[in-house]
Amino acid sequence: MRYLVGMSETVIPTPYEPATIEPKWQTRWAERGTNEARLDTAERPFYSLMMFPYPSAEGLHVGNLFAFTGSDISARFHRLLGYDVFQPLGYDAFGIHSENYALKMGAHPMELTPKNVANFQRQLERAGLMVDWRQKLDTSRPEYYKWTQWVFLQLHKQGLAYKKAAAVNWCPSCKTVLANEQVEGGTCERCGTTVEQRFLEQWFFRTSAFAERLLNNLDWLDWSPVTKQAQRNWIGRSEGAQLSFRVSGHDEAVRVFTTRPDTIFGATYLVLAPEHPLVAALTTDAQREAVREYRDTATKQDLITRKSSKEKTGVFTGATATNPATGAQIPIWIADYVLMEYGTGAIMAVPGHDERDFEFAQRFKLPIVRVVAGPDDAADTPLGDAAYTDDAQGRLVNSGAFDGLAVSEAKRQVTAWLAEGGHGTAVTNFRLYDWCISRQRYWGPPIPIIYCDECGTVPVPESQLPVKLPFIPDFKPDDSGISPLARHEEWYRVPCPTCGKPARRETDVSDTFLDSAWYFLRYPSAQHTEVAFDPARTRKWLPVDSYIGGNEHAVLHLLYSRFVTMVMKDAGHIDFEEPFTRFRAHGMIIRDGAKMSKSKGNVINPDVYMDEWGTDAFRMYLMFLGPYEEGGDFRDQGISGVRRFLDRLWASVRDVSSEGTPDADVMRKLHRTIRKVGEDSAALSYNTAIAAMMEYMNTVRRSERTPHRDELLPLVQLTAPYAPHLAEECWEQLGHHTSVFDGGWPAFDPALLVEETVDLVVQVNGKLRGKLTVPIDVTQEAAMALAMADAGIAKHVTGEPKKVIFVPKRLLNIVV
RNA sequence: ACCCGGAUGGCGAAACCGGUAGACGCAAGAGACUUAAAAUCUCUCGUCCGUAAGGGCAUGCGGGUUCAAGUCCCGCUCCGGGUACCA
Numbered sequence: 001m002r003y004l005v006g007m008s009e010t011v012i013p014t015p016y017e018p019a020t021i022e023p024k025w026q027t028r029w030a031e032r033g034t035n036e037a038r039l040d041t042a043e044r045p046f047y048s049l050m051m052f053p054y055p056s057a058e059g060l061h062v063g064n065l066f067a068f069t070g071s072d073i074s075a076r077f078h079r080l081l082g083y084d085v086f087q088p089l090g091y092d093a094f095g096i097h098s099e100n101y102a103l104k105m106g107a108h109p110m111e112l113t114p115k116n117v118a119n120f121q122r123q124l125e126r127a128g129l130m131v132d133w134r135q136k137l138d139t140s141r142p143e144y145y146k147w148t149q150w151v152f153l154q155l156h157k158q159g160l161a162y163k164k165a166a167a168v169n170w171c172p173s174c175k176t177v178l179a180n181e182q183v184e185g186g187t188c189e190r191c192g193t194t195v196e197q198r199f200l201e202q203w204f205f206r207t208s209a210f211a212e213r214l215l216n217n218l219d220w221l222d223w224s225p226v227t228k229q230a231q232r233n234w235i236g237r238s239e240g241a242q243l244s245f246r247v248s249g250h251d252e253a254v255r256v257f258t259t260r261p262d263t264i265f266g267a268t269y270l271v272l273a274p275e276h277p278l279v280a281a282l283t284t285d286a287q288r289e290a291v292r293e294y295r296d297t298a299t300k301q302d303l304i305t306r307k308s309s310k311e312k313t314g315v316f317t318g319a320t321a322t323n324p325a326t327g328a329q330i331p332i333w334i335a336d337y338v339l340m341e342y343g344t345g346a347i348m349a350v351p352g353h354d355e356r357d358f359e360f361a362q363r364f365k366l367p368i369v370r371v372v373a374g375p376d377d378a379a380d381t382p383l384g385d386a387a388y389t390d391d392a393q394g395r396l397v398n399s400g401a402f403d404g405l406a407v408s409e410a411k412r413q414v415t416a417w418l419a420e421g422g423h424g425t426a427v428t429n430f431r432l433y434d435w436c437i438s439r440q441r442y443w444g445p446p447i448p449i450i451y452c453d454e455c456g457t458v459p460v461p462e463s464q465l466p467v468k469l470p471f472i473p474d475f476k477p478d479d480s481g482i483s484p485l486a487r488h489e490e491w492y493r494v495p496c497p498t499c500g501k502p503a504r505r506e507t508d509v510s511d512t513f514l515d516s517a518w519y520f521l522r523y524p525s526a527q528h529t530e531v532a533f534d535p536a537r538t539r540k541w542l543p544v545d546s547y548i549g550g551n552e553h554a555v556l557h558l559l560y561s562r563f564v565t566m567v568m569k570d571a572g573h574i575d576f577e578e579p580f581t582r583f584r585a586h587g588m589i590i591r592d593g594a595k596m597s598k599s600k601g602n603v604i605n606p607d608v609y610m611d612e613w614g615t616d617a618f619r620m621y622l623m624f625l626g627p628y629e630e631g632g633d634f635r636d637q638g639i640s641g642v643r644r645f646l647d648r649l650w651a652s653v654r655d656v657s658s659e660g661t662p663d664a665d666v667m668r669k670l671h672r673t674i675r676k677v678g679e680d681s682a683a684l685s686y687n688t689a690i691a692a693m694m695e696y697m698n699t700v701r702r703s704e705r706t707p708h709r710d711e712l713l714p715l716v717q718l719t720a721p722y723a724p725h726l727a728e729e730c731w732e733q734l735g736h737h738t739s740v741f742d743g744g745w746p747a748f749d750p751a752l753l754v755e756e757t758v759d760l761v762v763q764v765n766g767k768l769r770g771k772l773t774v775p776i777d778v779t780q781e782a783a784m785a786l787a788m789a790d791a792g793i794a795k796h797v798t799g800e801p802k803k804v805i806f807v808p809k810r811l812l813n814i815v816v
Numbered sequence: 817a818c819c820c821g822g823a824u825g826g827c828g829a830a831a832c833c834g835g836u837a838g839a840c841g842c843a844a845g846a847g848a849c850u851u852a853a854a855a856u857c858u859c860u861c862g863u864c865c866g867u868a869a870g871g872g873c874a875u876g877c878g879g880g881u882u883c884a885a886g887u888c889c890c891g892c893u894c895c896g897g898g899u900a901c902c903a
Contacts, residue, residue: 226897229820236902258903271903312901335901342902349903355817356901431902551897588897595896624841625828630821633828641841647856688830691840698840701857761836766884768836792870805883811835815883 016650018614022725026128034739035087035130039524039537042084047541048075049520049580051549051557052137054092054512055116057101060123062596062604062622062634063550066589069619070628070686071548072129076721077681078546079130080745086541087130088523090137091117094145095512096174099443100191103476109443110471113140123607128615128724130741135526139515144522145445146466147532151518151564152437152448152510153459154571160206163457166436167275170198175477176441197299202438203447203508207563211235211430213577214562223583224629230554236431241415243348243424245270245321248329252278254321257343257429260350260391261418262410264325265399266371267348268361270332271314273340274298282332284318291315291334298336312337312360323348324423325400325414335360343429351387358387372407373397435560437511442475442484444509452496452503461497467505483507517560520544520579521568533573544580548684551585558583584684587631589622596634604634616723617643623686623722645694646726649719652700652707653730662708667752669699670714674748677718686722693718709734714746761811762787764796772812780806787812 029035037045050071053064068089075087093113102109117138124131137144155161170176173193188195207214215235218228240259247254254270272279274295283291294315314335323330337356338347351361351368361368370383372394379397388394391407402410402417418424438447446467448460460467470491475484485491486507496503524537543565549557561579569577588595591602609618621639626632673696680689696715700707713734720727720740731740755776760783762770770793772786784804787793797816805813 226820230898233819233899236899238902240903256903260903337901337903339902347903354903356903359901429902554898590896627829635828635842637842638828639842644856645841651856687828688840691830694840759836763835763884766835766882771836803883805835807835811884813835813883 014654016614016647016726018616018725019611021729022126022128022615025725025728026125028728029739032739034741036132036134037086038084039086039135040540042086042540044083045540046075046078046083046085046546047520047524047544048078048085048087049523049544049547050087050089051547051553052090052092052516052519053120054095054097055113055120056097057105057112057116057119059116059119060127060606062589062606065127065606065619066622066631067548067550067586068124068127068129069622070586070684071546072127072131072619073623073681073686073721074546074548074684076130076724076741077745079741080717080720080743082744085130086132086135086524088135088137088526089124089129089131089133090135090519090523090526091120091139092512092516092519093117093138093140094444094515096176096439096441096443097512098140099441099475100174102443108471108473108475109140110469126607126610126615128619130724135523137519137522137526139512139519140443142466142468143529145469145515147522148445148510148515148518149448149460149465149467150462150532151514151568153462153465154573155205155564155567156449156459158567158571160209160567161203161437162206163201163203165199166202166204167197168200168202168436169195171195172479175479176439200438200440202436203449203506203510204434204436205563207435207559208430208432210563210566211237211432212428213566214432214559217562217578221578221583222581224551224585227551227554227558227583227585230551231559234432234555234559237428238431239426239428241418241424242344242427243324243418244422245324245330245348247278247282247332248320248322250282250319252281254278254332254346255344255424256346256348257427258348260353260407260411261415261424262396262399262402262405262407263350263353263371264323264348264414264418265396265402266350266352266369267323267325267330268328268351268367268369269330269349270321271338271347271349271357271360272317272332272334273338273345274334274336275340276334276345278346279317279334282317282319287316287318291317294334312356312363314360314364316364324418324421331366333364341433342431352383353387353389355387355389358383369398371396371398379403435511435513435563437514438508439511440483440508441477442469442472442509444512445469445515446485447506447508447510449506450494450496450503451506452499452501454501455496455498455503458496458498458503464497469509483509485509513556513560514564516557517564518568520547520561521565521574538574542574543576543578545582547580547583548586549583550588554585584629586628586684587626589625589631589634591634609639613639613643614646614725616726617646620646620690620722624690626687628684628686642690645690645697646723648697648701649712649715649730650726652697652712653716653733655706656709656712656734657706658709660708662710663703663705666700666703666708666711669696670711671748671752674714674718674746675753678745678748681721690722693722716740717743717746758809760809762790762793763811763813764793765815766813767796769793769796776809778808780804780812783812784814787814 050068075085079085098113099109102112171188171193173191174188215237218231238259240257241261242255242257244253244255314333317332317334319332320329321332349357351357352370353372368383372388373379374388374390375393394407396402396405396410402414415426446469448467450458450460452458472488477484492505492507494503494505521533524541525534528534565579566577568574596603617639621642624642625638673692676692677689700711716727716730727740757773758776760772760774762772770790774783797814799816801814801816803815
């Protein structure tokens with residue numbers, strides 16, 4: 001350090017003051033349009049997307065900032081690599097979150113939301129993100145939801161939007177229908193109230209028709225494996241057979257889905273879901289009363305009791321069916337452990353080889369037959385107190401001609417045999433169901449449909465969009481189960497667009513997930529008023545090159561976005577069917593080992609930390625506290641280390657000299673650091689990239705010389721994605737007049753990475769006994785000779801070595 | 817129950833393909849500077865035995881493979897997330 005406090009020269013070190021330089025650069029970026037992408041003329045477009053927040057009144061959460069910063073670093077890094085990076089951001093402002101908050105505060109969402117958005121905007125601008133704010137979106141603005149409604153109409157046009165009465169999850173507290181995804185363990189995801197069943201006419205999208213395609217494309221998408229796995233599980237493909245059981249004395253057959261057609265010889269009864277349409281027809285007079293009673297309890301019961309009680313219940317219908325394999329008459333039962341929503345709503349029960357059927361059969365004293373034997377079982381080995389479900393080892397028994405076959409082979413042969421006899425076919429079944437998009441709420445885009453007595457269901461003509469959400473003071477839902485809009489005749493009474501006769505609007509609004517299922521298509525064209533997305537812009541920027549977000553959206557948002565994109569492709573609006581080429585799931589920030597929540601009082605207000613430490617230090621700390629894709633534990637003390645690094649960088653840049661030549665050892669370390677930080681930044685290993693920069697900073701300072709300009713300038717560039725304000729300021733200090741982000745990424749010189757010597761580890765019997773500094777290309781013989789010349793090593797080697805393992809550049813292991 | 821993750825010093829964490837376990841940072845201790853404190857700088861810092869040299873033990877637990885295991889295999893325990901009677 002050369003702070004000469006004397007008469008001739010006084011250099012007063014300027015301390016690093018984020019409070020001064022951060023606003024300075026934010027203003028300058030805005031003035032110069034630094035963060036704006038060349039939307040029409042970009043040569044190497046790179047679309048960097050982060051999940052947009054819903055603007056809560058609490059303001060920006062650290063979790064948001066953690067997510068955004070990680071994406072921002074990736075975007076800035078790509079820009080430095082020479083890409084034209086477009087990084088937009090907006091607000092997912094519609095939806096139950098916002099509406100519930102307004103209800104709680106006694107405010108109106110139409111007034112509250114803009115305030116929350118403004119607050120978020122203020123916080124986000126502080127965060128120093130490289131966002132092109134010209135393209136900002138707000139899903140609750142008519143300019144946006146006009147096109148959300150347009151998206152609905154495209155689906156409707158293709159027959160992919162339909163209406164049906166469905167049992168829905170009804171939250172008596174939120175007074176609304178919930179998607180299955182919003183129900184957690186039978187309770188409302190938002191308020192924890194026990195969910196009930198109700199029947200309502202709902203709009204659905206045919207997501208299930210895309211199940212196979214949604215599944216197959218996962219094979220080639222560059223996504224985080226965890227996210228792909230979550231989607232695969234959600235789509236839930238299973239192969240099996242659909243089989244028919246003829247009902248004795250009736251024309252009907254009961255169709256069942258099974259993944260174990262090989263066990264049909266052990267099917268000793270059938271079970272229908274209580275809601276199954278055949279129940280009434282099959283039930284015998286003697287059983288009618290018992291069945292009616294059971295059915296009533298089951299269907300009226302709320303979902304939590306029905307699904308959480310493991311105890312099996314059911315009732316006999318009095319009817320029997322023929323097992324097509326054995327010819328036996330088997331009883332038909334109804335039980336609520338069979339779900340109407342999955343498969344055919346009916347099963348063949350094989351108690352010997354299915355745990356649930358086993359339990360049920362025991363309870364109701366139904367016959368249990370073994371048709372699969374394990375390697376240690378004989379055909380008549382009793383099953384004991386559990387079903388035998390091992391399909392990898394089992395072989396068929398008591399199954400006529402199929403005895404002895406392994407399960408997988410038996411599945412094929414039995415299915416073929418049954419198909420020949422006209423009893424069924426092989427089918428693939430999916431767990432994925434259609435997406436219910438109706439919400440009986442206020443704060444969402446009205447579904448653009450009109451009901452006319454003459455013309456039926458009429459889509460609102462595109463020219464009449466948007467169907468504006470009116471300002472109504474009584475937006476609160478009530479338990480009538482209808483939308484608040486249905487109380488406003490002046491709004492819903494409209495002439496039919498086709499015949500002009502009096503008609504009425506659909507009063508439901510659509511699910512928030514529809515808003516976010518296409519927003520990435522809108523960003524590049526956010527200012528276009530005539531189209532949802534401009535064809536040229538879309539061709540240039542989409543699909544998204546990099547999408548980073550939380551894995552909590554693995555199955556809903558990401559799946560719906562993929563679905564909508566496929567539909568748009570099929571409709572000819574775009575020429576790709578997968579919206580996100582690369583997706584990475586980031587981790588979650590916890591505090592003191594627990595998720596942050598208001599009730600635990602461990603919530604972090606980013607403003608406080610940005611005030612105290614500066615935005616750059618806060619950003620960098622968030623990235624340093626753990627692996628980005630795993631998250632980490634937030635600790636207040638941890639920030640000081642990152643801030644110290646920035647202080648040191650600042651001080652070194654102040655001290656820098658252009659005279660003389662840089663230190664050769666420092667330069668070697670520098671080039672290794674450039675390579676490491678580049679690789680780690682690309683891989684989202686931000687914590688180790690930062691560690692490498694710190695290490696290099698230490699090297700520079702420990703050389704105890706005035707740092708040379710060439711030693712520090714590249715470090716400033718490496719730091720830029722992480723601490724953009726500081727980097728800009730240092731870059732300017734070092735004599736530049738344009739943005740550091742237009743200065744490129746430093747290249748490393750491979751020649752400087754070549755090592756001449758290496759530390760060779762010497763082990764005796766696998767134990768570390770010494771280290772030798774040897775030429776990089778040392779031979780085994782030479783290394784051995786050097787090792788034996790080292791007394792500390794030689795004393796462990798008694799007699800002739802039995803074996804010597806030599807790994808060049810790494811180690812020598814002498815086995816005695 | 818099932819499907820994913822994860823478990824490494826006092827703490828957050830590193831460790832490419834099996835090859836020096838603990839990089840980087842926090843906290844702590846000692847020292848320098850200071851009237852003093854803060855800040856800054858330097859050093860120490862897994863653990864046990866030993867004055868030291870040196871040696872033993874250590875990556876949730878128990879086995880195994882290997883010259884060599886945090887890393888691979890088998891069997892568990894605990895924690896986090898997701899799904900949940902999916903036939």
